[in-house]
Amino acid sequence: MSDLPKIGREAVRENRAATAGKAKFIALSEHIIDQIRQGELQPGDQIPSENELIKTFTISNTTARKVLLEIESKGWARRVKGKGTYVLNRTEDHHFLRTLGSIYATRRGFHDSLIAEGFTPKNIVLEKTILPDGISTEINGRHFIIEGPTLKLHQLRYADELLIKDEVKYISLNMCPKIDRIPTEVSYFKVYENNYHLKITEVQQTLSVKILEPNTTNFDLGKPTPVFVLDSAIICTNNKVVEIERSYYHGDKYKFAVIANPVQAQ
Known part of the structure; x- marks a missing residue:
């Protein structure tokens, strides 16, 4: 099953x-x-x-x-x-519901999720660069590092011509050589598993809110607008970090849910 x-x-x-x-x-x-x-x-x-x-x-x-x-x-x-x-997405104003902590949703990928919900996705790549050095971030009080070289991928994600996500990913080229040759609309989570045979052991995520002013961002905003800021790290066997991401989600179009896994009483 x-x-x-x-x-x-x-x-x-x-x-x-x-x-x-x-x-x-x-x-x-x-x-x-x-x-x-x-x-x-x-x-x-x-x-x-x-x-x-x-x-x-x-x-x-x-x-x-x-x-x-x-x-x-x-x-x-x-x-x-x-x-x-x-x-299909039948919510009022077509709000997008995303679930934190869902490996199923993460594995499916952003592009395929939009198609599944009945939207037409479009990606615009702003930057696709190989960085000789690594990258680091702090999530949930833990420090995560990707050793260089690293692929930096910055792209804008659209649904029915509306920009809903401004996404920056950093991917380990040591763990995923030549991944820069793979189309950007794919689910990278599946690529890690299927193409590079990596065993994903953990996904760390934090969600915060930031107010963006008009003309200061890639979003076409007519007034100060809240955006969700999602920081995440994908960790494989031996605590090796394959991906670090920081993405901005249009606050007027998104709702987030959280999956909780309560510890069973002993």
Whole structure:
């Protein structure tokens, strides 16, 4: 089973009385739509595939296909060819919801997340430079260092022609040689794992807020506007840092959520 959001059998059983007399695909589609409404499935999350629905609910492939088509036809999801079916962004003013602490969301990448939510992404690269020296940062009271040489990648991220993220990444060329030749719209997290076979052990992130004045930034602002400032570091085996990032997110367009993993009582 993949690391996609799960749909429990018990929840479906609880709804059977309410859905008696309905076609099975309608009952299951309504259950998944309820999960979207309640926030259990967020914009950009992948809905279980036909095979996962068949395995979880012991239904035919025809029924599973109808479930996904029903959810899509009602405007709750969108199929991306060759990738799957994703929850669309239906929030007021199309706020983008991003979850800190979600490895699934980080692995998916910014570009693919926008496509999954129904937006048209665009990247403008402002700088792509190889720095001979390293880079360091402090996050959550810890000091993180990338030894040189380092790739500096500065790009602007757009959704439907609206600039929503000003992003600067620093990537270790010792750990990822020739990564500067890879297209910038990819999920670098996946590249680290799949191309360079790195084992990601930790992602450290901090989120702060800063007020930007008009004409002092790449954002087209008509008045002082808050932006979210995200600092992050991706750490691999033996505490080696493969990536450091500082990004500015348009404050009027973003909401952030946090995943908490409470420690079990002993």
